[in-house]
Amino acid sequence: ACMPVWEEHKIVNMIGVCLDTTITTTRCSRYTFRPFDYAPAQAVAFAPYLVNKLGKRWHIAYQDYAFGQSARDAYVAEIKRAGGEVVGGTGIPLGTADMTPFLSKISGNFDGLFGVFAAKDAVTVATQAYDLGLTKKYRWAGDGSIAESTNLPAIGSKIEGFIGQNRYLPVFEGPLNTSYHRRFFDEAVAALKKIDPTGPTPDRFVQSNFESMNFLKLGIQKSGFQGRQDSAKLIAALEGLEVKESDDFPQGDKSIRREDHQAFIRQFIFEMRGGKHKIIEVVPKEKTVFPAACKFA
DSSP: OOHHHHHHHTOOEEOSSOOOGGGGTTTOOTTEEBOSOOHHHHHHHHHHHIIIIIOSEEEEEEESSHHHHHHHHHHHHHHHHTTOEEEEEEEEOTTOSOOHHHHTTOOSSOSEEEEEOOHHHHHHHHHHHHHTTHHHHSEEEEEGGGGOTTTHHHHGGGGTTOEEEESOOSOOSGGGOSHHHHHHHHHHHHHHHHHOTTOOOOOHHHHHHHHHHHHHHHHHHHHTOOSGGGHHHHHHHHTTOEEOSSSSOTTOOEEEOTTTOBEEEOEEEEEEETTEEEEEEEEOGGGSOOOOOOOOO
């Protein structure tokens, strides 16, 4: 909704969180950049694992708005491309406190239940799907936002065995066991504790906001940006920009594609074991690429 405003006033819009696929596809804008992943890239990364390791036939439950719908569409396409099949879908309205009327209708002969939920709805679906026995009857997998670190205290042991995919995890394993990540993690925990005394660990939203600001900072430095009159220079500096893993980009190397201003980054497939994220596969950014579907006005 805000993107036409940025265009009208020639303001560069560096997104920090939003996953609506259309931002860098059918509604793309020369003034808007997304320096983290989106549903098509996530599905390209995760679908082969789902089909080859967990099961061929899937049912997708999702938050019934832009985020959930775009992720559903991406996974339907990529699961099929990987040799699997999506046999059904259940959309649940945003903010539904009691999901059992929707979840209780999920049945049939399929291998896995795939969830696309975030924030409070993620806690609700993980808890109620467990209580209904769905996570025992079917392989339970989904978008990593279901098992974000901030959700785990509320879900408790009911998340055990969940397999997800995420761009960031608050663990020091594999490619995330670096001094860059440790410094980011420590600084983030200290900052978050000032907001929440329980001391939550950073999640992917903290990571993407942090790196988005650093992309913008780097673009400003490269372009000599001084104000709105320099927006064209800033856009040129950001288009095609590649960055290396560092203190400013602790998640890893990444690049912003010139054609649609969409970034591609590595992904982590994980399993919840003992209340913690355990990385089981790392997908390099080169294996997450999805063709551009954008034409700037």
